[in-house]
Amino acid sequence: xxxxxxxxxxxxxxxxxxxxxxxxxxxxxxxxxxxxxxxxxxxxxxxxxxxxxxxxxxxxxxxxxxxxxxxxxxxxxxxxxxxxxxxxxxxxxxxxxxxxxxxxxxxxxxxxxxxxxxxxxxxxxxxxxxxxxxxxxxxxxxxxxxxxxxxxxxxxxxxxxxxxxxxxxxxxxxxxxxxxxxxxxxxxxxxxxxxxxxxxxxxxxxxxxxxxxxxxxxxxxxxxxxxxxxxxxxxxxxxxxxxxxxxxxxxxxxxxxxxxxxxxxxxxxxxxxxxxxxxxxxxxxxxxxxxxxxxxxxxxxxxxxxxxxxxxxxxxxxxxxxxx
Amino acid sequence: xxxxxxxxxxxxxxxxxxxxxxxxxxxxxxxxxxxxxxxxxxxxxxxxxxxxxxxxxxxxxxxxxxxxxxxxxxxxxxxxxxxxxxxxxxxxxxxxxxxxxxxxxxxxxxxxxxxxxxxxxxxxxxxxxxxxxxxxxxxxxxxxxxxxxxxxxxxxxxxxxxxxxxxxxxxxxxxxxx
Numbered sequence: 001x002x003x004x005x006x007x008x009x010x011x012x013x014x015x016x017x018x019x020x021x022x023x024x025x026x027x028x029x030x031x032x033x034x035x036x037x038x039x040x041x042x043x044x045x046x047x048x049x050x051x052x053x054x055x056x057x058x059x060x061x062x063x064x065x066x067x068x069x070x071x072x073x074x075x076x077x078x079x080x081x082x083x084x085x086x087x088x089x090x091x092x093x094x095x096x097x098x099x100x101x102x103x104x105x106x107x108x109x110x111x112x113x114x115x116x117x118x119x120x121x122x123x124x125x126x127x128x129x130x131x132x133x134x135x136x137x138x139x140x141x142x143x144x145x146x147x148x149x150x151x152x153x154x155x156x157x158x159x160x161x162x163x164x165x166x167x168x169x170x171x172x173x174x175x176x177x178x179x180x181x182x183x184x185x186x187x188x189x190x191x192x193x194x195x196x197x198x199x200x201x202x203x204x205x206x207x208x209x210x211x212x213x214x215x216x217x218x219x220x221x222x223x224x225x226x227x228x229x230x231x232x233x234x235x236x237x238x239x240x241x242x243x244x245x246x247x248x249x250x251x252x253x254x255x256x257x258x259x260x261x262x263x264x265x266x267x268x269x270x271x272x273x274x275x276x277x278x279x280x281x282x283x284x285x286x287x288x289x290x291x292x293x294x295x296x297x298x299x300x301x302x303x304x305x306x307x308x309x310x311x312x313x314x315x316x317x318x319x320x321x322x323x324x
Numbered sequence: 325x326x327x328x329x330x331x332x333x334x335x336x337x338x339x340x341x342x343x344x345x346x347x348x349x350x351x352x353x354x355x356x357x358x359x360x361x362x363x364x365x366x367x368x369x370x371x372x373x374x375x376x377x378x379x380x381x382x383x384x385x386x387x388x389x390x391x392x393x394x395x396x397x398x399x400x401x402x403x404x405x406x407x408x409x410x411x412x413x414x415x416x417x418x419x420x421x422x423x424x425x426x427x428x429x430x431x432x433x434x435x436x437x438x439x440x441x442x443x444x445x446x447x448x449x450x451x452x453x454x455x456x457x458x459x460x461x462x463x464x465x466x467x468x469x470x471x472x473x474x475x476x477x478x479x480x481x482x483x484x485x486x487x488x489x490x491x492x493x494x495x496x497x498x499x500x501x502x
Contacts, residue, residue, distance in 0.1 A: 005430070005481060008415035010449045011426035013351055020350050023344030023360060027335040189329075250329065250375065283329065 119150035252280030354435030441476030
C-alpha cells in the first residue's frame with residue numbers, strides 16, 4: 001500500500017473541506033422535512049378510508065333528502081333503509097370517479113378514487129412554491145407536486161406506491177386495506193380526519209352502520225355554489241396517541257372532527273371538512289383543518305387513469321417511505 | 325409546533341458541530357450541494373429519534389451519515405459522475421504545484437469510488453478511525469472493512485493512473501507501492 005497516496009489523500013481531504021461551512025437553518029429544514037414526511041406517512045396509512053368514509057356518510061344522509069330526526073329510532077331506520085337503497089342505485093349507475101381538491105393548514109392536495117384505485121398528491125403551497133431535494137422552499141414560482149401516495153399498477157397488479165417528486169424517489173408496499181366495515185369503529189372515525197379518499201365496495205354497509213350508530217347527525221343546510229346542501233356533522237372523537245407517535249409529536253391525545261355537505265339531488269358529497277387537534281403533552285397544541293371540494297367525474301379511461309399513481313421514469317426506488 | 329423543543333436542542337447542537345459534520349458530508353458525497361443534502365437527511369432522521377435518543381447525538385448522526393453514504397444514498401447519474409471526472413481532470417488554477425493538484429484530484433477521484441469503499445476511506449483517513457472502530461460505526465465485520473479499504477485504495481491508485489504521468493512523477497507517486 002502506498003504511504004504517499006494515503007498522505008496525499010489526507011491532505012487532499014483537508015484542502016477539499018477548507019472553507020466549507022454548514023448553511024444556516026439546518027434544524028428548521030430538518031423539522032420541516034420531519035413534519036412533511038410524518039404527514040405523508042400518516043396520510044398513506046389513513047387516507048384509505050377517510051374521504052370515502054366521509055363521502056359515504058354524506059351520501060347516505062343526503063339521499064334521505066331531509067334531515068334525519070336525531071332522536072327517533074324508527075325514523076332513523078327508515079332513513080337508513082332508504083338511503084342505502086338510493087346510494088346503491090346511484091353508485092351502480094353512475095360509477096363515477098371521485099376527485100377532491102383539498103386546502104388546509106398543511107397546504108393544498110388533490111385526490112382521486114375509482115374502484116380499488118386511489119391517488120393522493122400534495123402540492124407546495126403559495127408560500128413555498130418550488131421545493132428542493134432537501135425539502136426547502138425556493139420561491140422560484142409555480143406550485144409543484146411534492147409527493148403522491150396511493151395505488152399504482154406495477155406489472156399489471158395494483159400495489160401501494162409512495163412517490164416523492166422533490167428527490168425523485170419512490171417506494172412500493174402492499175395495497176392499503178379497503179374501507180372498514182363499520183364507520184362506528186374507532187379507526188374509521190379517526191380516519192375521518194384524513195385528507196384523501198379511498199375507493200371501496202362497501203359503501204352501503206358503511207352508510208348503514210354510520211347512520212345506525214349515530215356517528216353523524218344532520219345539523220343544517222348550507223348553500224355551496226348555488227346548491228342547498230345538507231350539512232352533516234360527525235361526532236368528534238378523542239383518543240390517546242400511540243406511544244411512538246406521542247413521543248414523536250410530544251403530545252398525548254388527538255381529537256378529530258368532521259363535517260360533510262351533500263347535494264340532495266345527486267346524493268353525492270360536494271364538500272368535506274375535517275379538523276385535527278393534538279394536545280395534552282409538553283408541546284404546544286397543534287390544530288389543523290382541511291376543506292375538500294369534491295367533483296364526480298365521468299368514468300372515462302383518462303379519468304380512471306387519474307386514480308393511479310404514476311412513477312416517473314428514472315426515479316430511484318427506496319425500501320420504505322421513511323427512507324425517502 | 326409539536327417538536328419545538330427538539331428543534332431548539334438540535335439548533336444548539338448544530339451551533340457547535342455543524343461545520344465539521346458538513347465537511348464530513350461533503351467528503352462523503354463529493355460536493356457541497358450533495359453534502360448538504362446528505363446532512364439534511366441525516367438531521368431529519370436524528371430529529372425523528374431525538375426524543376428517545378439516549379446516547380451522543382453526534383455519534384448517532386455520524387453513524388447515520390456514513391451508513392446513508394455507504395448504502396449509496398442519492399445515486400448519482402452517469403452524467404454527474406462524468407462531470408465530476410471532468411472537473412477532476414482540470415487542474416485547479418490557484419495552486420500550480422503538481423503535488424497539490426494531485427491531492428485535489430485524489431479527493432475528486434475518491435468520489436468515483438463505490439459508496440462503501442468511499443465511506444470506509446473517509447472514516448479511515450478523515451476521521452482517523454481504526455478498522456475496528458470503522459466496523460463498529462458501520463456495523464460490518466472487521467474483515468469487510470479491511471476488504472473495502474484495501475479495494476478502495478487499490479481502485480484509487482488505479483484511477484490515479486489516468487492522471488497525467490508527468491504530474492504523478494512530480495508528486496513522487498508513480499512507482500511507489502506498485
